[in-house]
Amino acid sequence: MPKIIIDGHTIECRSGIPVLQAALEAGLAVPHYCYHPGLSVVASCRLCLMEMKMPNPKTGQMDWAPKLFPSCQTPVRDGLEVRFRSDPVRENQQHVMEYYLLNHPLDCPVCDKAGECYLQDYTEANGPATSRMVEDKTKNPKKDIGPHTLLYQDRCVLCSRCVRFCDEIAGTGELAVVGRGSRCEIDVLPGQPLENPLQGNVVDLCPVGALLDKGFLFKQRVWLLRSARSVSPADSRGQTIWIDYNEAGIHRIRPRYNEKINEWWISDEARFGWKHVHRPDRLRQPRIRQGVALQPARWEELPGLLRAPFAGVAACASPAGPGGGARLAQPPSLLGRGQGEGQGIGPLAAVLSPMLTCEEAWLLAKLARSLAPQATLVLGHVPVSGHDQTYPNGFTIKAEKCPNRRGVETILQHLGGPTASFQEFLAQAVEGRFRAAYVTGGYPDAWVTDPVAAALARIPFLVVHDLFPSALDGAAAVQIPGAAWTEREGTFMNCDGLLQPFERALPPLEGVKADGQFFYELLGQPGLFRAQTVRETMAAELPQFSEVFIPRDLPKRAH
Amino acid sequence: MSWRTIDRRTAAEQDLGPGLNDAVKEKIRSFFPRYPTKRAVLLPALHIAQDALGYISLRAMRELAELLELPPSAVLDVVTFYTHFWTHSRGRKTIVLCRSLTCELMGGGRVREGLEQRLGIGEHETTPDGQWSYMTEECLAACEHAPCLLINEKLHKGVQAEDLDRILVDPENDHLDMPRSTLFDAPAETKP
Ligand code: SF4
Ligand code: FES
Numbered sequence: 001m002p003k004i005i006i007d008g009h010t011i012e013c014r015s016g017i018p019v020l021q022a023a024l025e026a027g028l029a030v031p032h033y034c035y036h037p038g039l040s041v042v043a044s045c046r047l048c049l050m051e052m053k054m055p056n057p058k059t060g061q062m063d064w065a066p067k068l069f070p071s072c073q074t075p076v077r078d079g080l081e082v083r084f085r086s087d088p089v090r091e092n093q094q095h096v097m098e099y100y101l102l103n104h105p106l107d108c109p110v111c112d113k114a115g116e117c118y119l120q121d122y123t124e125a126n127g128p129a130t131s132r133m134v135e136d137k138t139k140n141p142k143k144d145i146g147p148h149t150l151l152y153q154d155r156c157v158l159c160s161r162c163v164r165f166c167d168e169i170a171g172t173g174e175l176a177v178v179g180r181g182s183r184c185e186i187d188v189l190p191g192q193p194l195e196n197p198l199q200g201n202v203v204d205l206c207p208v209g210a211l212l213d214k215g216f217l218f219k220q221r222v223w224l225l226r227s228a229r230s231v232s233p234a235d236s237r238g239q240t241i242w243i244d245y246n247e248a249g250i251h252r253i254r255p256r257y258n259e260k261i262n263e264w265w266i267s268d269e270a271r272f273g274w275k276h277v278h279r280p281d282r283l284r285q286p287r288i289r290q291g292v293a294l295q296p297a298r299w300e301e302l303p304g305l306l307r308a309p310f311a312g313v314a315a316c317a318s319p320a321g322p323g324g325g326a327r328l329a330q331p332p333s334l335l336g337r338g339q340g341e342g343q344g345i346g347p348l349a350a351v352l353s354p355m356l357t358c359e360e361a362w363l364l365a366k367l368a369r370s371l372a373p374q375a376t377l378v379l380g381h382v383p384v385s386g387h388d389q390t391y392p393n394g395f396t397i398k399a400e401k402c403p404n405r406r407g408v409e410t411i412l413q414h415l416g417g418p419t420a421s422f423q424e425f426l427a428q429a430v431e432g433r434f435r436a437a438y439v440t441g442g443y444p445d446a447w448v449t450d451p452v453a454a455a456l457a458r459i460p461f462l463v464v465h466d467l468f469p470s471a472l473d474g475a476a477a478v479q480i481p482g483a484a485w486t487e488r489e490g491t492f493m494n495c496d497g498l499l500q501p502f503e504r505a506l507p508p509l510e511g512v513k514a515d516g517q518f519f520y521e522l523l524g525q526p527g528l529f530r531a532q533t534v535r536e537t538m539a540a541e542l543p544q545f546s547e548v549f550i551p552r553d554l555p556k557r558a559h
Numbered sequence: 560m561s562w563r564t565i566d567r568r569t570a571a572e573q574d575l576g577p578g579l580n581d582a583v584k585e586k587i588r589s590f591f592p593r594y595p596t597k598r599a600v601l602l603p604a605l606h607i608a609q610d611a612l613g614y615i616s617l618r619a620m621r622e623l624a625e626l627l628e629l630p631p632s633a634v635l636d637v638v639t640f641y642t643h644f645w646t647h648s649r650g651r652k653t654i655v656l657c658r659s660l661t662c663e664l665m666g667g668g669r670v671r672e673g674l675e676q677r678l679g680i681g682e683h684e685t686t687p688d689g690q691w692s693y694m695t696e697e698c699l700a701a702c703e704h705a706p707c708l709l710i711n712e713k714l715h716k717g718v719q720a721e722d723l724d725r726i727l728v729d730p731e732n733d734h735l736d737m738p739r740s741t742l743f744d745a746p747a748e749t750k751p
């Protein structure tokens with residue numbers, strides 16, 4: 001690892017990185033706009049300039065060179081000596097900041113970016129906040145450049161990050177710098193808007209308030225938001241995200257750097273895939289079938305209501321009686337002679353949705369097997385849409401639109417015994433092999449197709465644990481409202497077997513219990529469900545769960 | 560002006576303007592072997608397109624992008640970098656007036672006022688009869704003859720406001736120094 005000297009301090013840094021990156025990683029606050037570690041280096045903003053020691057041609061001695069150098073374009077090399085704390089460097093920063101403010105409107109009070117804007121920050125730290133220019137500022141209209149994005153042209157500092165992102169990462173090249181010199185603007189060719197599946201990233205990239213997200217526009221001031229470390233359920237790759245939220249709910253999702261998966265970016269599916277959490281039709285109360293209708297029930301009744309019929313089905317000794325009955329008070333009446341018996345398939349099934357966390361899937365599987373050692377464990381419906389899409393720099397959007405198929409599979413494999421794919425389960429259900437089933441959903445979109453509903457309707461005692469009403473409502477004996485992933489904690493195992501934890505952002509909706517907590521209670525465990533504690537018990541049996549991957553944090557002053 | 564929003568997502572059919580015909584496209588293709596990449600053909604292609612259409616229409620930009628396998632915005636980027644390329648239709652004759660220091664010192668400002676008064680148009684506008692368009696340019700590289708202006712390809716030197724009447728009807732205005740290069744054709748007669 002090369003050692004370089006910055007402002008008299010020797011620091012050790014990764015080789016092959018620019019001095020600017022090394023300085024940021026060492027915790028220094030070096031202003032910069034155009035440099036982004038994920039994009040090509042253009043050295044156009046001139047904010048990151050530094051002084052550098054070079055051999056003086058006259059004396060041959062190492063001396064401070066008379067001109068400044070862009071630290072973003074100077075690779076580190078052993079023994080390099082540079083300084084940022086010097087008058088020429090400070091003066092350059094002041095001049096450049098004053099230049100940036102020449103035409104920039106001072107409209108921070110109505111700008112979404114205020115509070116996380118690097119023009120604000122750098123002006124406060126380095127530059128004069130007032131301008132000596134008395135002439136009129138250039139005033140440009142806003143541009144509607146895409147379905148999600150507005151461009152406030154007059155706030156742009158022309159760092160060209162957004163343009164490079166579209167060229168290098170998305171590979172779609174919708175954005176361009178048009179015009180020349182002080183007339184430069186960012187634009188699209190009219191009629192060819194910014195609408196690639198990664199478009200949302202340009203808003204995060206923009207160091208000022210020029211590119212803004214239409215969905216977030218004028219909704220919140222950023223200093224009123226808190227951020228939770230989460231993992232996106234949008235696809236099976238496990239993109240890591242920040243959920244920005246407050247007591248009013250979620251307001252936006254931003255990428256959380258992840259050197260192994262999504263780096264600095266996320267797909268639009270991950271970014272905008274949280275709206276269902278606040279859908280008004282979410283299930284908010286457990287309900288049980290009484291007569292024909294589902295009637296509200298209390299959470300406290302559920303363990304008793306569920307355990308008894310399940311245990312009864314499992315025991316499966318007595319002959320069949322007619323189904324139904326008041327308040328499910330006679331569990332044995334639900335029993336029939338399981339037709340699957342003798343073929344190794346228990347009459348009880350637990351469908352583990354790939355939307356569940358590993359811990360939840362584990363608890364539910366354990367629960368099913370504790371009630372019936374021959375219970376069939378089923379990997380729930382795995383939504384797939386289209387094909388995997390890979391972008392020029394390797395960013396991939398998976399066709400599999402769920403976060404934890406691999407985690408559930410790992411658990412099923414480990415537990416062994418009767419297991420089934422969702423298709424096999426449906427086929428067996430149609431044949432009437434199951435007397436009782438616990439089905440988990442949790443998908444953001446409607447997933448119960450007619451064949452699914454028809455097959456599940458054949459199960460006499462059907463428990464549906466899901467987010468939204470569906471065609472299963474008519475067949476369910478018990479309906480349990482699920483919590484969205486933002487309201488739970490746990491781990492997802494991505495398609496490559498990487499186990500990533502995420503934290504809870506919001507409390508579960510009023511009237512709803514977090515899935516893990518509920519399974520915990522069903523299992524008769526005392527106290528609160530803690531994902532980590534459960535994971536530790538899992539790890540004792542299954543080494544795959546002993547280590548989680550947590551991406552490293554970005555340097556504080558980097559952006 | 561951020562209270563105003565302009566729509567860049569859609570482009571109406573009538574705003575796309577004329578497209579390139581097959582002969583023009585073929586001409587552009589004939590340049591491919593001369594350059595290491597198709598992208599590198601963009602500049603000659605723009606000259607050819609502007610010679611054919613009088614300007615680079617949105618439709619032409621799209622077609623060029625397709626021809627050269629570039630994102631359309633990359634064509635827009637280059638077109639707008641050079642003031643030589645027009646992005647809207649022009650009159651029959653284009654006047655390019657120098658606005659740089661030497662010409663300004665030698666009375667270029669008065670020439671500009673005179674011109675705008677006579678034609679009744681501003682920069683990048685076209686007279687209603689479709690005869691004249693005009694623009695200013697940073698330096699025509701003829702500072703020794705300041706103030707100066709170009710009409711099409713004819714350079715008028717040492718122009719004073721009083722000379723405008725004479726200059727505008729100068730038959731030399733239509734003169735082209737051909738062949739400018741064996742690679743290019745003469746610009747087509749442009750119709751507004
Ligand atoms: S819009 Fe933002 S990201 Fe794009 S060039 Fe301007 S300041 Fe940079
Ligand atoms: S010039 Fe170095 S960050 Fe812009």
Ligand code: FES
Pocket residue numbers: 657658659660661662663697698699700701702705706707
């Ligand atoms: S300043 Fe006018 S031609 Fe150079």
